[in-house]
Amino acid sequence: MTMDRRRRSTGHGEDENVVLLGRDAERAVFDRMLAAVDTGESRVLVVHGAPGVGKSALLRYAEHAAAGMQILSAVGVESEMELAYATLHQLCAPLLSRLEQLPGPQRAALETVFGIRAGDPPERFLVGLAVLTLLSSSSEEHPLLCVIDDAQWVDQASLQVLGFVARRLLAESVAIVFGVRERPKELFGLAELEITGLRDADAHTLLDSVTHGRLDRQVRDRIVTETRGNPLALLELPHGLTVTQMAGGFGLLRADTLPGRIERSFLTRISALSEPARLLLLIAAAEPVGDPVLVWGAADRLGLTPKETLAEGVQEWLSLDAHVAFRHPLVRSAVYRSASSVDRRAAHLALAEVTDPQADPDRRAWHRASATASPDESVAAELERSADRAQARGGLAAAAAFLQRCAALTEDTSRRAERSVAAAEATLQAGDLDVARRFAEVADRAAQNELQHVRAQLIRSRIIFAAGLNQEAPPLLLRAAQRLEPFDMDLARETYLVAWGAAALLAVHSDSLRTISEAARALPARAGAPRAVDLVLEGCALLVTEGRAAAMPVLQQALAALSNPSANDALIWVWVANGISAAVWDEQAMRVLVGRVVEQARAAGALAELPFSLTSLGIAISWTGDFTATDVIVTEIKDVCAATGVPIAPHVELRLSALRGRAAEAEALIAATTEEAGASGQLMGVTVAHWAAAVLYNGLGRYEQALAAAEVCTQMAELWVSVWALPELIEAAVRADDTDVARAALQDLTEATAPSGTDWALGVLARSRALVSKDGAENLYCEAIERLGRTELRPELARAHLLYGEWLRRGRRRGEAREQLRTAYEMFVSIGMEAFAERARGELVATGERIGNRTIEASSGEELTAQERQIALLVRDGLTNPEIGTRLFLSPRTVEWHLRKVFAKLSITSRRQLGDVLPPSEHASTPQ
Known part of the structure; x- marks a missing residue:
């Protein structure tokens, strides 16, 4: 790869207009990408390869x-990886004037993470949805190219958002290109282009262009082989070896040491610079935003003058114009890593002193921390305040990093215990369990009183629970x-509920669950009105210790409290709710409660929690027989999980x-779920699988199999779904002539249902x-x-109706039986319950009625893809394109693109016509 020296102005400083050697195929990939974007399509490309191989030049x-x-361009900076959304801010800064065009929640989200406003995380x-909308809106004026180089050093929050956006682009004139050494997990599955070394002929040409004097052919071949055609290695080689070393082929290293070799080559040349020039390079390496005002301000603090001489001395390595940028990222890392700790601290201290504490307090705090070698309370306090702001901006990993450093710089032992607990808590939320565990241990060792020891134990227990369902977590909690x-009875009650939930989810838990329930029952009454969580805990404890009849009044109060929209704190316990x-058999409350949680999760963009809430809502709506709405939820769950x-x-x-009643499809899912849930000890999953099997086989009239599945389900200690399986067990047992099992199950069902008093x-x-x-x-x-x-x-x-009709037919009351069976058959067909419909049809035929074997007709939207059908149903229910985009995490332009395909497939021309060609649904867009 060779580069000419013609310069052009870019959005991020001076860069070089490059002429690429041996990269025709790679250039063609980029040319096709840009051509597609020009025609209104979206493209994403992850360009990956070893350092020096030419990614940045491409x-x-x-x-x-x-x-x-x-x-739009951004560059990951190693020293800035702990600052949440730092790279995203770089990329989106030119578009901030467009924030007013975003929907309110999206605008507020970006303003919060960029520090423009204060607000909840x-x-x-x-x-991600806000960035997607922002890029889509901007691309309506001109096609948009987003370039993110050195993505291996992009902060995690930015990388997750950019990966999310990249997967949601479709019909926008937007291209996103990542340059990265090794693909991070956030970018897996995206289109990629691996950059390898130059072909031998091109590598020889490049080597010849920078070699002064003849080289023996065998020596030249060896150089090309050992560098594996790495362009930067070939370009830097003459700077690292003498003429005689080049000629003799001495001093060459294996290809797997190339990054270090290239960095050493840079450092050898940089070492020839004056000490002030080297210190200026270090300041630029430590300053992540490329702000020349900050770089020169820090240089002034360290007495580095004159500016003109310094700028001239480093111009081979550094651009110091409107934006400070290194000529190659390896230069930055080489300069920073090779500097002494004393020099690094001096550079960070100078940068902290010139960073505005009002405009950029977090970066100032980070510079101060990097400049501090020993405990310092003022620095620790500043880091603690920055952690709060990082948390408010949604940067859990950044908050954890600030708190970890804060704890390390805290001298007072008691305060270090408190801050170590906070660091462990934030690190747990960020998902780094090993580091969280270390800080919990530090907190325990530093604890000066019982409360601090307790708080350390609590966070250790939560870490163990988060690490996976196991028998250790419930007793620790x-x-x-x-x-x-x-010390804190409210927190104690909440912890009891966590412990109860941990025990309830385990496959072998009866002893732990009873012990926890008895301990919760022994708690003194709470002063004042009980909170929702207090009622939930009391009801759950009673359920185990005294049974459903005793628990039912409290559970009903808990459900009423949870159904209150103001009980936001209780929504954390959605699975309990x-x-x-x-438990109280209230199907309407179930849909309302879970539906509200889903709407809140959708509005907040809480994709991590949304699939679980959607699963609860899907189960709730399936009870109504609205399979169209349930299908939409299944598609949404898959979209969000993807x-x-x-x-x-x-x-x-x-x-x-x-x-x-689709046997092959259902049996495959049942088998897979049983295997996976059983292997991981997920009692709920195993129970759901057997419940589904019982329903399936009762519909198919395979009663022995239904009986076996329902027996397994109801013999489990799981408290919820196993009760729903009792009616399946009774029906299967009666049809299989096992009356003893049926009567025992009926007794259990009576105890579970009678106290509730609901029609269900x-x-x-x-x-x-x-x-x-x-x-x-x-x-009856x-x-x-x-x-x-x-x-x-x-x-x-x-x-x-079906069971009543079957009973009437067996009593030879054929006329009355036909009426009930016909009603059942028509209902099953309209719902889409194919197996039960066939069972009812068989009974009708047995009464002497002539009835065709009606296949349940597919809807008019059957030819649509799952996402097209989902969008069509939402449009039919009155949602606008932006509203649909918000719900499905798509841009409005992508929604419109899908809708045009829907119109073409259904041979319609307007949104109003969708109601005529799609089946009715009562729950497709808004939960009841």
């Missing part, structure tokens, strides 16, 4: 070739809760396939009692139909 080529495009993916009681609504890279068990998809509970109980009853079955079936008819649980109502 990125500069892309910028030069992007004639007429807007160019925005979710990482809401920030219980002990932490007990030790907290004398959903369990409570199941965006975050975090998989989730397919509980909703499994439930849906079982209700539909009593309707299912009446239907199940009718199956077992010898006398009075008809009245009629009661079940009446009660379930007052709910929105259409599948349960249809099954009541």
Whole structure:
């Protein structure tokens, strides 16, 4: 790779207009990318390869070739990796004037993370959606090229957001190009271009161009082989070796040492500079934003003059114009790493002194910390304040870094214990469990009183719980809760609930769960009105110690408290809240509560939590038989999981396939879920899988298999889904002539449902009692139909009609049976429950009625892709393109692109026509 010396002005300082040797294929990739963006498409490319191989030069080529495009650029800086959103701010700074055009929540998110306003921490993916909207809006005026070089040094928050944005681009005139040594996990799955060394012929040409004098052919071949055609290594080689060494081939190193060899070559040449020039380079290496005012201000602090002479002395390495930029990133790292600790501290101190404490307090604090070799309370306090701001901006990793350094610089032992707990807490939230554990141990060793020891134990217990479901976590959390009681009873109660939840999720937990429940019951009454979390804890503890009848009144109060929109603090316990609504058999409260949580998560862009809330909502809506809405939720769960890279068990998809009666699809999901959940001790997953199997096989009339699945499910100690499986067990046992099992299950179902008094509970109980009853079955079936008819649980109502019809037919009351079976059949067909519909059709035929084997018809949108269908349904329900984009984490332009394809496939021309060609849905866009 050779470069001419013609310069052009760019958005980030002076750069060189490059002529690339031997890179025709790579240039063609960039040319095609830019051509596609010019036509309104989006492109993403991750350019990766070893240091010195030419990635940066190719990125500069892309910028030069992007004639007429807007160019946004950013460079990762190693010393800035702990500052959340630092690189994102670099990239988006030229677009900040457009923030007013963003929807309110998105604008607030970006203003918060960029320090323009104070506010609560925005979710990482809401920030991503805001950046996506910002880039999409900007590209409507001119196509946009975003270049992020040295992505291996981009802060984690920025990299996660940029990876999210890159995966959501589709129909925008935007290209994003990353230059990186090795692809980080945040960029996996994106289009990539690996840059390797030059071909031998090109490498020989480049070597010849920088070699003064002839080289023996064998020596030249060896040089090319050992450098593996690395362009920078070939260019730097003459600077690192004498003429005789070159001629003799001495002193060459293996290719795997090239980065170090190139850096040493740089340092050899830099060492010839004057001491002030070297110190100026160090200041520039320590200053991450490339601000010449800061660099020269720090230089003045250290007495580096005259400016003109210094600038001339470093111009081979550093551009000091409108933006400070190193000619090659390895120069920055070489200069910084090779400097003495004394010089590095001096450079950081000078930079801290010239950094505005009002405009950039966090970077100033970081410079001060880097300049400090021993404990210093003033620096530690400043870091502590910066950690609060980093947390407010959503930078959990940055907050953890500030708090870790804060704790290390704290001299007072008691205060170090407090700050180490805070560091462990932030580090746990950032996901670095090993480091969090170390700081928890530091906190315990430094603790000066019992409360500090307790707080250290609590965070250690939470770290163990976060590390995975295991038998160790519940007793540790219980002990932490007990030790907290004398100091903070509210926190103690919350910790008891965490311990209870940890025990409830484990496959073998009955002893721990009872112990925790008994300890919670023994707590003194809370002064004042109970909080939602207090009621949840009391109800859950009663559920284990006294049974459902005793727990039901408290659980109903807890559910009412959780349903209050002002109970935001309780929404942390969504899984418990959903369990409570199941325990009290209140299907409407279940949909309202979980639906509100989902809407809040969508509005906040909380993609990390959203799949779990969507799973609860999908299960809740599946009870209503609205498979269209449930399908939309399944698609959204998959979209969100794809965006975050975090998989989730397919509980909703499994439930849906079982209700539909699609044996092959359902059995595959059941087997996979059972295996994965069983291997990881996820009791809930195993229970859901067996519950789905019981539903599937009852629909198919394979009662022995349904009985086996339901027995496994109900014999588990899980507290929620196993109860839902009891009606399946009763039906399967009756049909398999196992009345003893049916009667025992009915007793369990009675204890679980009777105390609630809801139509759902009593309707299912009446239907199940009718199956077992010898006398009075008809009245019970009629009661079940009446009660379930007052709910929105259409599948349960249809099954009541089916069972009543089957009972009537067996009693030779064919006319009445036909009426019930026909109702059941029509309901099953309209819902989409194929297996149960076929079962009802078979019963109808047995009554002598002639009925065709109706296939459940596909909707008009069957030919649509899952995402197209999802968008079409949301448009039909009245959502605008921006609203859909916010929900699905797409830009409005991408939504419009999908919608045009929907119109073409359905042969319609307007949004209004979607209501005529798509099936009705009561829950597609807004939970009830």
